[in-house]
Amino acid sequence: MAMEIETLPSTQSRIAQHTPDLINGEIERQIEANVNYFKGQDRETIQQRVIELEKEWDAQRILEVNLASIALTSSILGIISNKKWMYLSGAASLFMIQQAVQGWCPPLPLLRKMGARTGNEISLEKQALKNLLDETK
Template identity: 60%
Template sequence: MAAKIEALPSTQSKVAKATPDHINEKIERETEARINTFKRKDPEAIKQRISELEQEWDTERVLEATMASFALSSSLLALTVNKKWAYFTGAVSVFMLQHALQGWCPPLSMIRRQGVRTISEINLEKEALKDLLEDEHYPI
């Protein structure tokens, strides 16, 4: 009997699917509130916000930087202090592989709880702000 193989989640949706609904909803509400705030702002403020959004770190970047820092630190500790630190390096590698395949790993929950958004969530706000500029016939 052939085993049923589950498809891996798409790269664009894996984080949202692995995040509890209440966290996704909180991030969505905060994004909507920011968009509504900018409905009353002048075009320059909207353009400034779009510029800020282009610099915002998404979940993938935060997770990669955090995990790489942990792996580097624990590798150095394994070489200089105690070889048992290599287990931590191994755990970090397992978490990164788990995230790449399943879209979830333990540090991701903490990152999402801090309100770090996916690139799709950031782009959603950016596109809504661009629509505001177009609606007002302001050049972007």
């Protein structure tokens, strides 16, 4: 008897899958508005925006750095101050595991609402701007 293994969503798609449609729609509209704005700009301005997009942190990276920072800080505080800080370190670690396995954790909706985009969303805008640059050659 073959055992079926449930496949997890890809890293690129799971954040968007776990974000409410309303927030995904807002992010998509913002990307469209950005591209439309740059349609009327000169090549240098568009190229500068592409450079900015290459430096933009995606939601996964922001989440990883924030949770790791919380875990590290609370661990240090637990060692030098009060052991109760270790609970915060444990919670942050659990959130990191949950994000890695399920593609969702409690801080994610807040990050998305604040406009943190996925790597795919950043790449979508970047590619649209590169297409504009190709059209203006």
